[in-house]
Amino acid sequence: MAKEITSRNENYSQWYNDIVIKAGLADYSAVRGCMIIKPYGYAVWEKIQAQLDRMFKETGHQNAYFPLFIPKSFFSREASHVEGFAKECAVVTHYRLKNDASGMGIVVDEDAKLEEELIVRPTSETIIWNTYKSWIQSYRDLPILINQWANVVRWEMRTRLFLRTTEFLWQEGHTAHATRQEAVEEAERMINVYAQFAREWMAMPVIMGRKSEAERFAGAVDTYSIEALMQDGKALQAGTSHFLGQNFAKAFDVKFLNSEGALDYVWATSWGVSTRLIGALIMAHSDDNGLVLPPKLAPTQVVFVPIYKSREELDRISSVVSQLRNELHAVGVTTHYDDRDNYKPGFKFAEYEMKGFPIRIAIGPKDLENGTVEVARRDTLQKQIVSSNSLGKFIIGLLDDIQNNLFSKALEFQRQNTTVVNSYDEFKSVIAGKGGFVLAHWDGTPETEAIIKDETKATIRCIPFDSKPEEGKCIVTGKPSMQRALFAQAY
Amino acid sequence: MAKEITSRNENYSQWYNDIVIKAGLADYSAVRGCMIIKPYGYAVWEKIQAQLDRMFKETGHQNAYFPLFIPKSFFSREASHVEGFAKECAVVTHYRLKNDASGMGIVVDEDAKLEEELIVRPTSETIIWNTYKSWIQSYRDLPILINQWANVVRWEMRTRLFLRTTEFLWQEGHTAHATRQEAVEEAERMINVYAQFAREWMAMPVIMGRKSEAERFAGAVDTYSIEALMQDGKALQAGTSHFLGQNFAKAFDVKFLNSEGALDYVWATSWGVSTRLIGALIMAHSDDNGLVLPPKLAPTQVVFVPIYKSREELDRISSVVSQLRNELHAVGVTTHYDDRDNYKPGFKFAEYEMKGFPIRIAIGPKDLENGTVEVARRDTLQKQIVSSNSLGKFIIGLLDDIQNNLFSKALEFQRQNTTVVNSYDEFKSVIAGKGGFVLAHWDGTPETEAIIKDETKATIRCIPFDSKPEEGKCIVTGKPSMQRALFAQAY
Numbered sequence: 001m002a003k004e005i006t007s008r009n010e011n012y013s014q015w016y017n018d019i020v021i022k023a024g025l026a027d028y029s030a031v032r033g034c035m036i037i038k039p040y041g042y043a044v045w046e047k048i049q050a051q052l053d054r055m056f057k058e059t060g061h062q063n064a065y066f067p068l069f070i071p072k073s074f075f076s077r078e079a080s081h082v083e084g085f086a087k088e089c090a091v092v093t094h095y096r097l098k099n100d101a102s103g104m105g106i107v108v109d110e111d112a113k114l115e116e117e118l119i120v121r122p123t124s125e126t127i128i129w130n131t132y133k134s135w136i137q138s139y140r141d142l143p144i145l146i147n148q149w150a151n152v153v154r155w156e157m158r159t160r161l162f163l164r165t166t167e168f169l170w171q172e173g174h175t176a177h178a179t180r181q182e183a184v185e186e187a188e189r190m191i192n193v194y195a196q197f198a199r200e201w202m203a204m205p206v207i208m209g210r211k212s213e214a215e216r217f218a219g220a221v222d223t224y225s226i227e228a229l230m231q232d233g234k235a236l237q238a239g240t241s242h243f244l245g246q247n248f249a250k251a252f253d254v255k256f257l258n259s260e261g262a263l264d265y266v267w268a269t270s271w272g273v274s275t276r277l278i279g280a281l282i283m284a285h286s287d288d289n290g291l292v293l294p295p296k297l298a299p300t301q302v303v304f305v306p307i308y309k310s311r312e313e314l315d316r317i318s319s320v321v322s323q324l325r326n327e328l329h330a331v332g333v334t335t336h337y338d339d340r341d342n343y344k345p346g347f348k349f350a351e352y353e354m355k356g357f358p359i360r361i362a363i364g365p366k367d368l369e370n371g372t373v374e375v376a377r378r379d380t381l382q383k384q385i386v387s388s389n390s391l392g393k394f395i396i397g398l399l400d401d402i403q404n405n406l407f408s409k410a411l412e413f414q415r416q417n418t419t420v421v422n423s424y425d426e427f428k429s430v431i432a433g434k435g436g437f438v439l440a441h442w443d444g445t446p447e448t449e450a451i452i453k454d455e456t457k458a459t460i461r462c463i464p465f466d467s468k469p470e471e472g473k474c475i476v477t478g479k480p481s482m483q484r485a486l487f488a489q490a491y
Numbered sequence: 492m493a494k495e496i497t498s499r500n501e502n503y504s505q506w507y508n509d510i511v512i513k514a515g516l517a518d519y520s521a522v523r524g525c526m527i528i529k530p531y532g533y534a535v536w537e538k539i540q541a542q543l544d545r546m547f548k549e550t551g552h553q554n555a556y557f558p559l560f561i562p563k564s565f566f567s568r569e570a571s572h573v574e575g576f577a578k579e580c581a582v583v584t585h586y587r588l589k590n591d592a593s594g595m596g597i598v599v600d601e602d603a604k605l606e607e608e609l610i611v612r613p614t615s616e617t618i619i620w621n622t623y624k625s626w627i628q629s630y631r632d633l634p635i636l637i638n639q640w641a642n643v644v645r646w647e648m649r650t651r652l653f654l655r656t657t658e659f660l661w662q663e664g665h666t667a668h669a670t671r672q673e674a675v676e677e678a679e680r681m682i683n684v685y686a687q688f689a690r691e692w693m694a695m696p697v698i699m700g701r702k703s704e705a706e707r708f709a710g711a712v713d714t715y716s717i718e719a720l721m722q723d724g725k726a727l728q729a730g731t732s733h734f735l736g737q738n739f740a741k742a743f744d745v746k747f748l749n750s751e752g753a754l755d756y757v758w759a760t761s762w763g764v765s766t767r768l769i770g771a772l773i774m775a776h777s778d779d780n781g782l783v784l785p786p787k788l789a790p791t792q793v794v795f796v797p798i799y800k801s802r803e804e805l806d807r808i809s810s811v812v813s814q815l816r817n818e819l820h821a822v823g824v825t826t827h828y829d830d831r832d833n834y835k836p837g838f839k840f841a842e843y844e845m846k847g848f849p850i851r852i853a854i855g856p857k858d859l860e861n862g863t864v865e866v867a868r869r870d871t872l873q874k875q876i877v878s879s880n881s882l883g884k885f886i887i888g889l890l891d892d893i894q895n896n897l898f899s900k901a902l903e904f905q906r907q908n909t910t911v912v913n914s915y916d917e918f919k920s921v922i923a924g925k926g927g928f929v930l931a932h933w934d935g936t937p938e939t940e941a942i943i944k945d946e947t948k949a950t951i952r953c954i955p956f957d958s959k960p961e962e963g964k965c966i967v968t969g970k971p972s973m974q975r976a977l978f979a980q981a982y
Contacts, residue, residue, distance in 0.1 A: 034558035067525035091585040095646040
């Protein structure tokens with residue numbers, strides 16, 4: 001089975017697609033650019049959702065749901081937002097079909113044309129701020145800390161499973177605050193939540209920072225992002241959090257009476273991550289044998305495979321497995337027992353490697369005699385014979401090891417592929433060669449950023465929060481710079 | 492606060508809307524027929540989702556996600572399905588907007604017209620069966636037991652919050668089977684899951700049965716439903732499960748090699764419940780003081796309200812409440828402590844009555860002296876003084892009582908409002924008078940059903956599974972009937 005996927009060296013992009021399809025994560029659909037998230041891929045999304053939802057609630061947020069459709073005119077209200085979002089989108093123009101005059105099929109009923117077209121939401125700032133207008137009168141109504149889990153549509157020209165699809169699933173937080181400072185703190189808090197989730201749950205190191213003006217969200221005063229490095233040396237933006245200032249409050253006329261009795265516009269943030277995270281997760285850890293999942297997000301952490309010749313052997317193994325599974329469930333480990341009789345163990349081994357189950361446990365007749373099991377870990381592919389006494393404790397420790405090892409490996413990769421450069425020649429040579437993150441001085445202008453992008457396809461991923469002020473000269477213009485920006489070619 | 496809502500007697504329909512708005516469950520939106528589910532309403536939906544999802548998984552189902560858009564031509568494939576679903580729907584015809592020539596706003600870009608229009612899914616049988624075609628080759632690929640949590644759009648002319656909205660949230664199960672019997676069993680299993688959920692979690696008695704041909708799902712061979720009786724004597728269909736036969740397999744050419752090596756069409760079911768359940772929940776139990784929620788679905792089960800005059804009193808109360816809340820959390824009870832200083836206890840009491848918190852606990856200085864609390868239950872509005880020792884055990888018992896009491900009350904109401912009639916005059920007088928469920932003999936023809944509907948607005952809700960065979964004569968035509976059907980005016 002493992003032979004069926006393209007290796008990373010041969011064709012990285014094909015390797016990625018092979019894993020998505022062969023691990024059963026997603027499938028292409030009959031609708032251009034839209035994907036089908038298959039049960040195994042959706043189970044990963046459910047794990048992601050559950051943990052993020054917990055973190056959002058722990059930071060005081062509540063979920064709600066706003067309409068899928070947004071009146072076209074709403075987009076025109078915020079000048080930069082319309083440029084960024086209202087262009088490539090799905091437009092609903094009619095609300096009825098009718099039988100074709102020929103009787104062969106159905107056609108759009110021209111009598112059922114909408115007075116104002118509806119846009120399938122590409123993001124919900126406009127409809128939400130139009131609603132907040134009626135919810136907010138005084139500072140007592142603030143803050144509003146709402147999140148929504150939803151589908152959104154952006155009519156992308158080039159799509160890739162999970163990474164860029166016309167329809168995708170995401171969460172979008174939309175908060176309203178009485179002061180600028182509170183809103184800035186909220187935007188910072190949520191990018192930190194995303195970074196913590198990426199590191200601790202996805203085992204994926206990320207660089208947190210501020211976007212340049214050119215890369216900012218349409219309508220934001222400031223955009224923060226987390227940026228991850230993939231195995232092909234390209235960066236992937238994994239989550240963003242926006243300080244929106246009073247832009248949407250002004251566009252939708254949302255004022256409140258502050259504690260001093262004066263009218264002021266409300267301050268806003270929005271923040272989101274999407275099913276794109278699954279693409280990041282795949283590319284961060286997987287290998288030429290298939291998917292590798294961190295234990296904390298694996299739908300099933302341990303699979304048991306029986307090795308047997310007779311029905312009687314299988315029965316004895318099954319009885320031991322049943323006890324071991326109970327023991328694991330009691331300590332919170334999820335398991336699966338694959339006793340399918342029409343597949344050989346080797347086939348099953350390859351299948352669970354492809355699907356990235358963190359631990360595989362094989363049990364044969366000799367193991368029964370010796371009171372042992374054979375434990376194989378997916379990340380290193382190492383096997384060891386382990387006593388089946390107190391297996392729970394051993395597995396808990398091993399899952400921790402795997403989670404930590406995946407993070408360390410990815411962090412080491414990121415370190416090795418982050419280069420500090422001091423000239424444009426060096427910059428170009430790194431970007432064209434080993435790739436990865438490049439830290440370089442930049443004069444802070446969109447013009448210089450555009451030149452670099454044109455000439456190297458590298459963009460500013462962010463200006464890292466944790467980079468120290470450092471005087472230097474822009475690699476392109478030689479003008480003074482106070483800090484290095486993080487560049488990379490990106491997904 | 493309670494004074495603000497219309498009483499049921501005065502105007503039942505207005506009472507319902509008042510509760511939805513004033514309990515903070517939902518709000519109207521800027522988009523015709525689409526609602527905003529507010530945090531408190533969405534929290535109820537999350538409780539509903541969590542339990543149903545558990546029940547679906549316990550019965551072997553997995554979640555997945557299919558595209559929002561369906562190519563128009565897919566609807567024409569199944570003859571009766573197109574009649575039922577492809578008419579009143581949202582049609583996407585374009586994928587781009589552009590700046591107006593005048594520079595004032597944005598318009599649809601006529602150059603970006605889709606070759607084939609896309610329909611925003613009103614239900615997903617067509618796109619899912621088009622996909623199953625590539626997933627199913629042999630009996631080894633069966634059964635497929637998939638559920639999807641999603642939004643759907645049906646362009647309804649008359650909408651009501653939760654009960655009938657243009658966009659709504661739901662789950663739709665879509666299963667594929669090797670035999671007719673297996674599919675029938677699945678459809679029956681899922682209507683039973685819905686009935687169990689309605690009774691045990693919503694505390695709402697339902698009648699389970701088979702739909703008449705006229706009321707069947709478009710494309711189904713058989714539709715099963717659960718029907719609940721609302722306080723105004725009207726019925727509400729709360730969930731449906733469909734045995735689809737081989738209709739969709741034939742429409743999308745989904746064949747499989749069965750265990751005998753012969754090609755056959757795959758057998759199908761689909762089943763769904765929606766945010767309409769929240770409408771049912773509101774109408775099943777609420778009263779003229781506001782919402783009443785069964786403890787198992789209440790986002791918060793117990794609210795603590797301090798009664799105090801001084802800051803010092805409040806501090807002492809808060810410290811006791813903190814201990815009591817910990818005790819309740821330890822036994823799985825959800826709580827809230829409302830120590831807002833700018834609202835009086837009476838205002839808070841009315842607010843939590845409006846929002847249907849099952850239990851309210853008030854604590855004042857005297858309670859501190861006596862080691863007691865005042866416990867008020869929302870269903871009966873009764874209050875009692877209770878020792879704060881081992882409060883956890885008491886509250887657990889009381890929540891059970893409330894859950895059971897709500898179900899018994901609703902069941903008693905249903906019994907009192909179910910009438911067996913033997914003549915059409917009697918039928919008409921009951922429907923026009925007390926309303927409710929009416930059990931009557933019917934000759935089994937759509938023609939007679941249509942006459943009854945025209946003349947009385949009553950429809951056949953279902954032919955109950957548990958009704959005994961009983962010879963009789965159709966109340967309209969006098970033709971022989973073997974079983975009574977359940978009639979009612981319905982939402």
